[in-house]
Amino acid sequence: MTTWTNHHTDDRPITFSAPSGIDRSAHHRLDEAWLAAAWSHPTTRVFVVSGGQALIDDTPDGRTELIMTPSFEAPLTEAHRYYLGTDDEGVSYFALQKDALPGRMDQSARPAGLREAGLLLSPRDAGLLVHAVALENWQRLHRFCSRCGERTVIAAAGHIRRCPACGAEHYPRTDPAVIMLVTDEEDRALLGRQVHWPEGRFSTLAGFVEPGESIEQSVAREVFEEAGVVVGDVEYIASQPWPFPSSLMLGFMARATSSEIQVDGEEIEEARWFSREDLRAAFEAGEVLPPYGISIAARLIELWYGKPLPKP
Numbered sequence: 326m327t328t329w330t331n332h333h334t335d336d337r338p339i340t341f342s343a344p345s346g347i348d349r350s351a352h353h354r355l356d357e358a359w360l361a362a363a364w365s366h367p368t369t370r371v372f373v374v375s376g377g378q379a380l381i382d383d384t385p386d387g388r389t390e391l392i393m394t395p396s397f398e399a400p401l402t403e404a405h406r407y408y409l410g411t412d413d414e415g416v417s418y419f420a421l422q423k424d425a426l427p428g429r430m431d432q433s434a435r436p437a438g439l440r441e442a443g444l445l446l447s448p449r450d451a452g453l454l455v456h457a458v459a460l461e462n463w464q465r466l467h468r469f470c471s472r473c474g475e476r477t478v479i480a481a482a483g484h485i486r487r488c489p490a491c492g493a494e495h496y497p498r499t500d501p502a503v504i505m506l507v508t509d510e511e512d513r514a515l516l517g518r519q520v521h522w523p524e525g526r527f528s529t530l531a532g533f534v535e536p537g538e539s540i541e542q543s544v545a546r547e548v549f550e551e552a553g554v555v556v557g558d559v560e561y562i563a564s565q566p567w568p569f570p571s572s573l574m575l576g577f578m579a580r581a582t583s584s585e586i587q588v589d590g591e592e593i594e595e596a597r598w599f600s601r602e603d604l605r606a607a608f609e610a611g612e613v614l615p616p617y618g619i620s621i622a623a624r625l626i627e628l629w630y631g632k633p634l635p636k637p
């Protein structure tokens with residue numbers, strides 16, 4: 326089978342998947358004395374996360390960064406303090422979960438969610454924000470004990486919810502999802518249109534891994550359910566945290582062993598085989614919109630396409 330190499334996308338890491346340079350230092354999460362010392366250390370940096378957003382700002386040299394302050398300037402709400410990790414210079418990072426973001430500080434400071442910020446921030450800042458948003462989403466949706474129904478309390482600097490009634494400890498959940506570019510014997514790629522997508526938007530197929538299923542089985546099932554195409558060999562490419570609200574996208578290239586398409590009509594409205602030439606012509610004619618945004622889907626398509634996709 327083909328082995329897919331990344332040489333033409335190596336210089337552009339997948340958003341949220343690049344090394345962030347932050348050591349999550351999980352062993353510190355239950356050490357209250359260490360956390361208190363880290364919190365009050367003058368080099369510590371803190372940002373507020375609220376509703377999946379944080380404040381970002383443009384720097385004079387043209388970069389965009391998370392707005393972070395020393396902890397003494399941050400409002401102390403220990404109950405909603407997430408320890409995110411420490412970098413190799415010993416700087417520790419915390420996120421504070423609040424009901425609202427602080428007011429605008431200056432002209433260019435603005436609230437941003439992951440879809441916007443992921444395109445702009447450095448791998449370090451994107452990594453900090455995706456960690457904080459994933460924790461916030463999980464905390465928001467898991468306030469009650471799934472064992473006994475009692476209200477749970479935050480612990481381990483944001484990484485555990487504990488039940489005071491039955492003693493259960495609940496950990497952040499991550500839901501695996503598969504996303505795959507399927508190619509056929511003629512090396513054409515299968516792209517589909519979801520029912521609610523705007524006209525002209527085509528992308529890879531994707532879906533959630535079901536209980537009791539391997540990821541390879543999941544790839545084959547999803548492709549067959551959505552497009553009626555049978556898949557043989559499956560090759561893992563890369564993953565991407567996707568906390569909308571709690572997924573981990575597992576990216577694959579998959580080889581079809583059949584080519585007839587029969588869409589399910591519920592999730593997928595239309596699916597088509599594209600040769601590289603078909604796709605190039607469809608982009609030029611405006612018939613297919615180039616994929617945009619931060620999703621790993623664009624990278625999977627690009628890996629097959631062999632060169633960067635046109636800008637939307």
Ligand SMILES: [Zn+2]
Pocket residue numbers: 470471472473474475488489490491492493
């Ligand atoms: Zn309980």
